[in-house]
Amino acid sequence: MEFVDRERPEPAPDEALVEVDYAGLCGSDAGIYEFESAFERMALPTVIGHEYSGRIVEVGENVTKFAVGDRVVERPIRGCGDCYQCEIGESNVCQNAVITGVDHDGAYEQFVAVPEDALHPVPDAVDQQHAAMVEPTSIAARAVIENSRVTAGDRVLVEGPGPIGLLTAQIADAQGGEVLVSGVGQDAAYRLPLAEDLGFETLNVAEDDVEARREAITDGVGYDVVFDTTGHPSGLPAAVDEVRKGGQIVLIGQTGETTMPYSPLVRSEIDLQCSYASMYDDFDRSLRLIDSGDVDAETFIDDRFSLLDAEEAFEAFVAGETCKPVFDVSELYA
Numbered sequence: 001m002e003f004v005d006r007e008r009p010e011p012a013p014d015e016a017l018v019e020v021d022y023a024g025l026c027g028s029d030a031g032i033y034e035f036e037s038a039f040e041r042m043a044l045p046t047v048i049g050h051e052y053s054g055r056i057v058e059v060g061e062n063v064t065k066f067a068v069g070d071r072v073v074e075r076p077i078r079g080c081g082d083c084y085q086c087e088i089g090e091s092n093v094c095q096n097a098v099i100t101g102v103d104h105d106g107a108y109e110q111f112v113a114v115p116e117d118a119l120h121p122v123p124d125a126v127d128q129q130h131a132a133m134v135e136p137t138s139i140a141a142r143a144v145i146e147n148s149r150v151t152a153g154d155r156v157l158v159e160g161p162g163p164i165g166l167l168t169a170q171i172a173d174a175q176g177g178e179v180l181v182s183g184v185g186q187d188a189a190y191r192l193p194l195a196e197d198l199g200f201e202t203l204n205v206a207e208d209d210v211e212a213r214r215e216a217i218t219d220g221v222g223y224d225v226v227f228d229t230t231g232h233p234s235g236l237p238a239a240v241d242e243v244r245k246g247g248q249i250v251l252i253g254q255t256g257e258t259t260m261p262y263s264p265l266v267r268s269e270i271d272l273q274c275s276y277a278s279m280y281d282d283f284d285r286s287l288r289l290i291d292s293g294d295v296d297a298e299t300f301i302d303d304r305f306s307l308l309d310a311e312e313a314f315e316a317f318v319a320g321e322t323c324k325p326v327f328d329v330s331e332l333y334a
């Protein structure tokens with residue numbers, strides 16, 4: 001990972017040129033940094049970063065919905081518009097999806113050229129720095145609002161206090177759930193305390209008695225809904241232990257490979273639901289959740305890091321010493 005000079009992109013007729021203000025660091029960016037995910041499909045060098053807010057500085061001749069000066073965010077997972085899933089309104093699982101910051105240049109630079117169909121307006125009430133976290137919020141919004149059955153009074157366990165976990169927890173809470181957030185040893189330094197700052201009870205599975213907490217919180221029944229945001233092979237088997245009979249597990253994190261007996265899921269009629277990416281509606285709701293404070297951007301965002309020393313932020317992220325670094329990208333060009 002290094003700084004290189006790039007040409008200022010020319011927007012195509014259907015594109016707008018966006019000057020980036022703020023950009024977040026996502027677990028998938030960290031996966032690329034560690035050569036663990038996505039990087040094998042990348043044509044290097046590629047500028048990473050896909051969670052960002054910016055302003056339109058130029059528009060192509062066919063752009064009709066946006067104008068110079070508009071504040072925008074991008075929906076970075078782009079459906080092709082032509083395949084079967086896109087036709088039936090499931091563009092989040094498009095057969096030919098491309099991802100900003102993976103398949104084409106992303107937001108850790110001054111300018112990005114973006115098709116207007118992938119842009120989303122930022123309402124006046126939402127702060128530009130806060131808007132940079134709309135994309136990860138939309139992932140959690142889809143998982144909770146579209147894909148979970150969390151409702152008032154439900155007892156909810158969110159496994160993993162990373163960015164997606166803590167956003168999932170906040171939205172599940174907004175939807176009426178009684179939410180507990182669990183983490184492992186290295187989460188004790190920053191992420192579990194952050195969960196507590198956000199108003200959640202927490203559980204450190206490396207130190208606390210997980211079973212005793214489940215007994216106490218759920219009267220021995222188990223959680224109504226468990227979200228696995230860990231991205232770790234242990235996340236799903238642990239969710240099976242924690243969920244109640246007839247309950248629901250929502251898988252958001254990409255777990256990799258795990259081996260486990262599935263008969264207990266069948267015998268308990270557990271609903272195993274996956275959630276991937278997000279769509280227009282999820283972005284729209286996320287902007288409103290941030291505006292209302294149901295998602296507390298101020299507490300959640302960590303702006304200690306500089307993009308000029310990005311390695312420090314990536315190392316801290318991998319070590320669990322931060323949760324959602326958001327860079328002031330204007331440092332590159334101010």
Ligand SMILES: [Zn+2]
Pocket residue numbers: 026027028050051135136
């Ligand atoms: Zn992301």
Ligand SMILES: [Zn+2]
Pocket residue numbers: 079080081082083084085086087091094095096097
């Ligand atoms: Zn498609």
